[in-house]
Amino acid sequence: MAVSLSIFSQTNVPYYKWSDPMTFQLSPRPRITGYGYYSDSLSKMFDGKTFYVYNDVYYPIESWADYYLWFTKAYYFKFEDPQLYEFYYWGGDDHGMASYIASNKYKDKYYPSSIFVDFRERPIKNNRLATDENFLNKEDEIEAFIEKLKYEKENDIKEDDSNKKDGPEIFIKEDFRKKEFKKEPTNTKMELKDESTPKRKVDQSSPKSQEDKFTPKSKEDESSPKRKIDQSSPKSNEDQISPIRKEDESSPKRKVDQSSPKEKNEMK
8 A cells, every 4th residue: 555645735625525526626635545556457447536445445535535434444543433434424424424534533633634624504512623733734744644654554453365356346335335334343442342340140040040039939038937837637737726625634623423313313
């Protein structure tokens, strides 16, 4: 990938012109470019269009929307959650794309472009592209910025060379926008869960055992004193529960005369 240096005047871009090819053509060239091996051949095949390469995929650059899609991919380590820009691009959301680039989502001080972005009736909280404070206006600053990008890219995760293709793969915007957007995990704080936060333990026991855990127990606590249940016959239970009708064996007994009435008369 080639990185070129260019110094042009600055221009003002309304946010709603972010995807406009004419606005891009009338703007200063970006400081960072990404020409690849097949860029010239593809440009001849497609009526002079510019193609930048990232990871063997060639991106046609016709607008600032296209340029920053390529830039967020090629230098993703410069952004917080770069796929957020891709989501706005997929939806054709000019305000979303422009506000993402102009915000603190871009983590470097200097930008690869020298354009002002005007948000007009839809202002954003922190527009870093409202002034030239973050532009590279001096040759030594531009050279230092380019060298810094080269160094950071070389020391970042290497691109996968295992699936090298015989010919160039071309990114087709229309086909991309027809597909369902699927956001893949990225190595950012927004995407990855914090492993340091306490996790709720999930009970993987059977539904029956879980039901036993969460429903009140009908049995008494095993640790509490137990009431002894008499399992004897109903009659014996009745004797235990109802008042005792038989006289106590230890108490004096009243003698019952069991003789016949005739014998009683004779005795008298």
